[in-house]
Amino acid sequence: MKEAAALPRGGRHKAPLRPLPAMDLPFLVLVLTLVGFGLVMLGSASGAVALYRRGDAFAYLRPQLLYAAMGIAGLWLASRVDYHIFHKLAWPLLGVSLVLLAVVLFMPEYNGCKRWLVLPGVGTLQPSEIAKFAVVLVFSHIISLNHDRMRSFAVGVLPFVLVLGVVAALMLLEPHLSGTLLILGIGAVLMFVGGTGLRWFVLAGLGGAAAIGAAVVVMPDLVPYAADRLRSWQDPFADPLGDGHQTIQSLYAIGSGGATGLGLGNSRQKHLFVPEPQNDFIFSIVCEELGFVGACAVVLLFVLLLWRGITIAAHAPDRFGALLVVGFTVQVALQAVLNVAVVTNTIPNTGISLPFFSSGGTSLMMLLGEMGIVLSVSRGET
Template identity: 85%
Template sequence: MHKAAAHAKRGLPLRHLPAMDLPFLMLVLTLVGFGLVMLGSASSAVALYRRGDAFAYLRPQLLYAALGIGAMWVASRVDYHIYHKLAWPLLALSMVLLTAVLFMPEYNGCKRWLVLPGLGTLQPSEIAKFAVVLVFAHIIALNHDRMGSFAVGVLPFALVLGAVAVLMLLEPHLSGTVLILGIGAVLMFVGGTGLKWFVLAGAGGAAAIGAAIIIMPDLVPYAASRLSSWLDPFADPLGDGHQTIQSLYAIGSGGAAGLGLGSSRQKHLFVPEPQNDFIFSILCEELGFVGACAVILLFALLLWRGITLAAHAPDRFGALLVVGFVVQVALQAVLNMAVVTNTIPNTGISLPFFSSGGTSLMMLLGEMGIVLSVSRGET
């Protein structure tokens, strides 16, 4: 108290902050720690075979995790109302980056990464997800009394989602597009958009999907191949169905208790991208059904705690930020698990906090820091 008074007399910008929500913080840190352990195990073989270093994927991820946790701490201490001013500029930046990535070289048939000389790669879709949550929360918080009308409750959101979706489909990034559309729909629903507009959007979406299926072989061969390999992965076991088949082998061989941490056989160049999109299949093989349930429980608890924090947020803007970020994590986890179990077509989506990827991890932890800022309860 005496130090605080002394700082105040000298005019230093010192202020006392309420405590952040510890249960949410512990859930985030547990997921990060669990993810690093699993990444170290799942990536060791492919890193050794391809790069001659078993820690080639884990080492940079540890650095990104440390930087991300630092960013989370800083974000938790920043007044979240500042994002009212940053929402539109960040969306504009994400649109520029999503356009720029289309001129980058392809990797695995996609253009999703910007190459930053000396710094690695940047995935603009991660920034786009963040920006969409900010913009939607901003618009809804300012116009919540008029969300039932088309001009306020539908049109601006449709324009934003449409522009982002088109750019992401051009990469192509189907899973990212589905994820952003899902986040946007949840925020619109929570924000008060009329149910009739969702019904109309659903009908229009069904018609668009039907039309796309008819013309897909000529229009989107990438999506067509993913769809056919989903329906029958064993029709092309050495081609498009290879990933799914090897993933299912890994999950099935894990049984109830798993083969043991580090004991996966499928990670030895059988499952493609075990350090990224298919890390959950390696987790199931090594930790079994019990380990898979533990991961699902952690994500479920994160979602539940986040919704609880949103319900007690100081204002509508804070509540919408929390809902947007925790729904993003939960929905992305569900989509990833659905892909590796062949419940939905393989669309290439990472598992939050577990998959290798510096941009994703740092953005996620920054978003969790904003949730913690809202949990402090300051208006």
Template identity: 90%
Template sequence: MKKRILRPLPGMDLPFLILVLTLVGFGLVMLASASSAVALYRRGDAWAYLRPQLLYAALGLCGMWLASRVDYHIFHKLAWPLLGLSLILLAAVLFMPEYNGCKRWLVIPGFGTLQPSEIAKFAVVLVFSHIIALNHDRMKDFSVGVLPFALVLGVVAALMLLEPHLSGTVLILGIGAVLMFVGGTGLRWFLLAGVGGVGAIGAAVAVMPDLVPYAADRLRSWLDPFADPLGDGHQTIQSLYAIGSGGATGLGLGESRQKHLFVPEPQNDFIFSIVCEELGFVGACAVVGLFVLLLCRGITIAAHAPDRFGALLVVGFVVQVALQAVLNVAVVTNTIPNTGISLPFFSSGGTSLMMLLGEMGVVLGVSRGEM
């Protein structure tokens, strides 16, 4: 009997679904609070950032439901075409106008903006899962377990560094490394990759010298943000003020002071600092706890997946969310240099939210347990 793409299926994993919906709801509430002042100042409308985010959330939830009902094995056929599309978009974005010194968004008339790096993350997980699932018994070999992954990551990373998008590059390299490790790539290749990475950085410096002052400025502002409090260090300083002001239980929802044009991007990369200010240490722990639970539940789903391909998809998508959250929190607390990375489900951004929810739909599809 021929398989239908949409078919009657067992129920999806309810705990994972609840966690996703909780993160989406929590994120929308915090975005409404964090973005109100800057939206009123910049656009004359306090809901200018929340309104489109609500639409994207609705579309994303519909996409999540559809993705949860699609036989995930169809992604075997879509993996390479989607990667090709993402590479074309990553190249096209280099011809777009700069915003804050970067070229990360494609402007689509009548639609808004599209961030190709979000599609690239999705495509990398699909391609890596596809390759590993088909060649899992030969992953110790260089020609199978290293070379194709290195080529894919190399091309994607090079295009993203040209934007420049350091945080996205680090995230995609991290996702790829995790999938390779889980898939069975030999440990010695990771050691050699470390040596190769040093060489790649040297090559990048030689080929793309513009990255040197860009990275150097970020490093200096990380080590001593107060050396340039009105320049590169301004955002980090204001973020730290917000976190410190929150104390144990926060100032109260909607009561942030730093969102009133002190933190430059409270609706985006630094929304976690507003969470800390308004909800305090307790609220910050709640956010971190939700991401930890999402990761743990995702790993449980992967462990019970019907096949290797489904397990790898789940691992790739939940590790992406967890790693991105870790990097964002580390940036906001000045644990690592500012790399411009958003907080999943919380930061403003339609492409990111819809892609995230689509990925969560794939995880829910795998959780149904039917091949």
């Protein structure tokens, strides 16, 4: 009888849906709250522009609901998968992302950029979202295997610089300045957490400052796209119907929201005044409809997500899991900071979306998959 009773316990590990330790419930609640909040705001912000462009007020919300459902299913599956499998998948996924970043350069332009692969009968795919995911995997993989040698140049600097250099070069050709900055920021955080010597960051900072200084001198000829964005940031009212139009309308929306906003669904600026209210500038509609209180609620949710992610990383069973959690949660937090900074004209307009809120199937599904990996790490299995 004892042997018979022991069989289910021994065979449990072979079951397709074996019992697992509980995932981190606060983190899951935060993710689902952000998704739900984002869908509500997308439905409100996108109705007018969707009706004008496509004759259907739900043209942006309907596919986003589908992507959210698929993403949540992916989150659940990823939370049950042993995250150590990504040790083997890191380099192949990086290779795939580099191929896609190269292929997208031959796609048609949209708003002066080549960021999307057109998949007939399916929709579009944004390779930069896959590249973010792959960079976190590769960096976590390298650091976890070589953490004792991270202070040397050959191990702690060179492989990361090569990866970031290739990815950044391909993304700048799109051009995708915001995505490039985001990937560089994620990489720098993982290198710092992983133990790369501080002196290399100082040297990188000096080199970066020199590169930026050189770029400023030649920018009108070398990067007219960035130069226009920089001039528009310095004085958006110099060209209120051109490059400055989006920023000006965003600021009008934020200012008119006041403390408590005009009420959900009552935005005036979303009626074809703010370009792309369903995407990069959805936060300005949040501010207009929900006011300062609503804007603070959004920011607080992202802060709590970052805090909970760091807590999970601190209790991760191994270094690889901790680095994955840091990479994915920092990605979300940093992207949110950059988006809010752009919308408020704190930094030049770089065309970056607000995680969980902006329209975009690739971004939402990749984000939810990444959050599923965080939840897998939170289960504490080695």
